[in-house]
Amino acid sequence: MIGRINHIAIAVPDVTAAARQWETMLGATVSAPQTLPEHGVRIVFVTAPNGKVELMEPFGEASPIAGFLARNENGGMHHICYEVDDIESASQTLQAAGARVLGDGTAKIGAHGNPVLFLHPKDFNGTLIELEQVAATSERPQAE
Ligand code: CO
Secondary structure, eight states, X not given: OOXXXXXXXXXXXXXXXXXXXXXHHHOOEEOOOEEEGGGTEEEEEEEETTEEXXXXXXXXXXXXXXXXXXXXXXXXXXEEEEEESOHHHHHHHHHHTTOXXXXXXXXXEOTTSSEEEEEOGGGTTTOEXXXXXXXXXXXXXXXX
């Protein structure tokens, strides 16, 4: 069902400071910051040859990652995102198998403009999993 890893998301208290650290200490290629008010985050992407890491700082009062950062003051790994071809089919299959889809169980448009849903971390070894439907016609790097 799951395809390639689309991104790994890390919650950070200060995305500007985190971006600078990843650039200067790790030598990473980091995008310019983007604020996504409707998703309650300010993000940068760290691109590696075989994938990307998203550093996310809470934005606004109702940020969905505020609680996570309150419990993890220095930040931490928040979720891992896998690509799927058909998110509704994936959702139905997972729910039939007993996995809990967060929210009302239907996909929503995520931070990258594609349909996404999240699976309950208690069903997957304490890891929040995001599934993102990526159009089959989109350009994808070849897996190595
Ligand atoms: Co994500």
